[in-house]
Amino acid sequence: EPEVTQTPSHQVTQMGQEVILRCVPISNHLYFYWYRQILGQKVEFLVSFYNNEISEKSEIFDDQFSVERPDGSNFTLKIRSTKLEDSAMYFCASSPDREQFFGPGTRLTVL
Amino acid sequence: GNSVTQMEGPVTLSEEAFLTINCTYTATGYPSLFWYVQYPGEGLQLLLKATKADDKGSNKGFEATYRKETTSFHLEKGSVQVSDSAVYFCASLSGGYNKLIFGAGTRLAVHP
Numbered sequence: 001e002p003e004v005t006q007t008p009s010h011q012v013t014q015m016g017q018e019v020i021l022r023c024v025p026i027s028n029h030l031y032f033y034w035y036r037q038i039l040g041q042k043v044e045f046l047v048s049f050y051n052n053e054i055s056e057k058s059e060i061f062d063d064q065f066s067v068e069r070p071d072g073s074n075f076t077l078k079i080r081s082t083k084l085e086d087s088a089m090y091f092c093a094s095s096p097d098r099e100q101f102f103g104p105g106t107r108l109t110v111l
Numbered sequence: 112g113n114s115v116t117q118m119e120g121p122v123t124l125s126e127e128a129f130l131t132i133n134c135t136y137t138a139t140g141y142p143s144l145f146w147y148v149q150y151p152g153e154g155l156q157l158l159l160k161a162t163k164a165d166d167k168g169s170n171k172g173f174e175a176t177y178r179k180e181t182t183s184f185h186l187e188k189g190s191v192q193v194s195d196s197a198v199y200f201c202a203s204l205s206g207g208y209n210k211l212i213f214g215a216g217t218r219l220a221v222h223p
Contacts, residue, residue, distance in 0.1 A: 048210060091155060102156070
């Protein structure tokens, strides 16, 4: 059964550094998303992406964040200058229509 | 704006007990509703869904009915197992194909 994959599973970085989180969505899906979950808190929407552009973003998704679909398979989330409060689990999801399929997540730790 | 409210956990049950986790939503229009489950150390897995009023979603013995009149989507299971121990998230999806709005999650612990 096809699934969403994410790499790395755990990323540790220093405050101020750039990180790129990678996702491979399910191949025939058209809609892509990033969510995050700060430890012990609810899952929060960051951004949705369709037809090679952002379709919606939350107030969390400020100028430090960007997304890209550099080729036909990968979907990336870049944080330009990480802050301590960016430490969270980041989930990628893809969807053919309304049902979203989630990857296993990348745990980002900012020191 | 749209929101989802879940009962606070943790919920602690003995094996074979009956489970209810309450979920209510606020939304403009009629959202699709979902329950996701997160097992320890893992990502989010879709457990069940309902796309319109009076629909019942079901999977692995879990059920939830979309109640428009009470704006609710409560999760139930008749007999829980230790393997059901996880965090359960209720979520709504409104308008277009964009964001899921999640509840805070309810941790379930089932003891033998």
